Amino acid sequence: MNALRRNVLKGAAGAGTVAIAVAAGLLKPTQALAAWNKAAFEAKSVGDAMKGLGTTGPADSKEITIKAPDIAENGSVVPVEVTSSIAGTTSIAILAEKNATPLVGSYNLSGGTQGYISTRIKMGQTSLVRAVVNAGGKSYTAAKEVKVTIGGCGG
Known part of the structure; x- marks a missing residue:
């Protein structure tokens, strides 16, 4: 049997199965969408982003570790x-302070979850990468400078 024909048939069968699940109400597209904090993600400054997250006056903490390269050769893909x-960590937000929109990610953690996030972010230029952690009703922060040689946000 032709491999292309086989792949087309597999794809059609998979799409049909998903369509039947949606029609039966077993799969709802709205369930796959993440929560969107529009005010925080569209903020143009770090202070406004923190306000949008509901964070005011976070304390510096040595219990937050940010692992990122000292020099990122390509700002399009910076691993962080x-x-x-901190006991009882409920959320972690990552901000790149000199990006046009500084908030690059905000993660809510379920009870008992380890306070750990690993992702790749875009950075337009050299700046501080800041982590804001909420735990026990208080906010904590830590920062690390990442130097960018080739900008990733249109630069």
Whole structure:
């Protein structure tokens, strides 16, 4: 049997199965959407982004570790890991302070989840990468400078 024909038939069968699940109400497209904090993600400054997140006056903490390269050769893909050793961590947000929109990610963690996030972010230029952690009703922060040689946000 022709491999292309086989792949087309598999794809059609998969699409048909998804269509039947949607029609039967077993799969709802709205369930796959993430929560969207429009005010925080569209903020043009770090202060406004923190306000949008409901964070005011975070304290510096040595219990937050940011692992990112000292020099990122390409700002389009900067690997960032944030680890919080603070008990009861409920959320972690990552901000790149000099981006046009500084908030690059906000993650809510379920009870008992380890305070750890690993992702890749875009950075337009050299700036501080800041992690904001909410735990026990308080906010904490830590920052690390990442130097960017080739900008990723249109630069």
